[in-house]
Amino acid sequence: PSTDAQPLDLSSRPPVTWRERIFHSLPYYTGPYSVGYLELELPAERPRTFSRIKRDSRHALQLDTVLFSIYYPTNVDPSSGARVLWLPRPRVPTCHGYAKFLSIPNLPVTAYMAATCMFTKLPAMRNARLAQAQPSGSSLPKKEEADRMVGAEGSDGEGDGRPTFPVVMFSHGLGGSRTMYSTVCGDLASYGLVVVAVEHRDGSGARSYVNVPPDRDSPELSQEERSRSVDKAEPGKSAASQAGEEPRRARNYVVDYIFPKDNAQDTAPHNAKGVDRELRGAQIEMRLAELEEAFKALEVISEGDPDDRIKRANLRKKPNRGSSSKGLDGIDWTDWKGRLSLQNVTAMGHSFGGATTVQILRLNDRFPWIGQGILLDAWGPATPEAEPGSEQTITKPLLSIGSEAFMHWKDNYDKVTEICTEARSGGALCWMLTVRGSTHLSQTDFSVLYPRWVSFLMKTLINPLRGIYLTVAPSLEFLKIVLPPEQTSTYDDDDDDNDNDVGGLLHGTRPVDEISLEHKPDERWIAARLKVRHEFRLRLQRWWNMKWR
DSSP states (O other): OOOSOOOOOGGGSOOOOHHHHHSOOOOOOOSSSEEEEEEEEEEEEEEEEOSSOEETTEESOEEEEEEEEEEEEEOSOGGGSOEEESSOSSHHHHHHHHHHHHTOOHHHHHHHHHHHTTTOEEEEEETOOOOOSOOTTOOOOOHHHHHHHHHHHTSSOOOOOOOOEEEEEEEOOTTOOSSTTHHHHHHHHHTTOEEEEEEOOSSOSSEEEEEOOTTOOOTTSOHHHHHSOOOOOSTTSOHHHHTTSOOOOOOEEEEEOOOOTTOTTTTSTTOTTOOOHHHHHHHHHHHHHHHHHHHHHHHHHHTTOTTOHHHHHOOOSTTSTTOOTTTTTTOOGGGGTTOEEEEEEEEEEETHHHHHHHHHHHOTTTOTTEEEEEEESOOGGGSOOOOTTOSOSOOSOEEEEEEHHHHTOHHHHHHHHHHHHHHHHTTOOEEEEEETTOOGGGGSTHHHHSHHHHHHHHOOOSOHHHHHHHHHHHHHHHHHHHSOGGGSGGGOOTTOOOTTOOOSTTTTOOOOSSOOOTTOOOGGGTTTOOOOTTHHHHHHHHHHHHHHO
């Protein structure tokens, strides 16, 4: 795609509210579509445990349900829709989860988040209707061509000219959640992609709540929750709701971050014990299972959910824990029939999610519907080793976008290079990029919500919005190269006559002869921050330029 800044239609933005004026806010999306948002928690088809790892005499990795958010393009006027809270419900306990993850007392973390982001909202509309038409001013095909495409897709055969959208499955990193990467996910959706952000319950997130289906039990439930009565009802429908009464809250339990036993800092570059292979390997296996469960739900959604299975099974509805009062109000799954391209899905992940993506790309027999992968600052040492002589190698297109902070972590850089070499050896297209001046959080919402802290503590040099742009733009360009042209026409460049030269960041970038070590930090700060020479003078100069120029 063309990576030049496009003029924004300010009328398509959500209105500025008191929240944006008082609290930390997220940037508006830059694509031609407005963005819709919905969330689902569905019972797993195969509930099970992973590994023998236990905490408090119970299995640490238990799959009962799968929770994910969907960011998708919509034509709805953003000023008319209800927006989405960034901090997942319940918000105060979620703050406590972050405090535990950071090993900081609850009170200061909760107070600070309450004062800065507890009321922050995404520039996305909850339960908006999936886009039924091309955005104004886009280069999407006209109706005649769209009719041909819909018919060729063979999903519904109606040939009504409605666009079909490519799908991205997103996997978060340590401490992440389904909203932690909303800026990247939402921006991709604004260009015509459907992004499914899975919230992993493998103990890699700060905190997540699991609602147990009424007709099931779980070893993770506390004794108090076990003692609560369970409605005996038709599958997916409680006895209370059948009688016209208010539905009872589903039993639930909490999943907090799991610290490796006797090796709590297995993420540290200089940790003598290295990565906890047993825990991280089991977590990746559970993540793969969650992504499979989410994909099965997408297949039902793409059929229009004819039997209302998704609506009846969804556990993210009041009064269940962590639910919005709106649930799925306003969602009509018939709008989604035949609208998702599920034969060439993109796997995408940040940090530990990048390690997860690598494993997905290797398991071609298990994930035949995955067509390519995008790694965002992948955590190389946690990536499972490819077995010598095994057929489980990467043979699908790959894009790696790393931070400069992780580039200076030699073991990680060498591992990611090895992964890219594996892809190229398998005959796949592959690019490996490093964003200068960026640190590990530059691809997350933290970088735009707390830019001063990220700059001060991690010595991030790049402007946060520039960091997001240099994540989204190469990803869109990569997808234009590897996906069929009709799936990327939302951001296609009509003036580009050469199909093999997209004229963007990937083809316009050349390998450097020598890696710059100008911002390489001292060994104790490797991977955590950059080194800034004459920092005070640099910050003063930047302040002066912003103030007076």
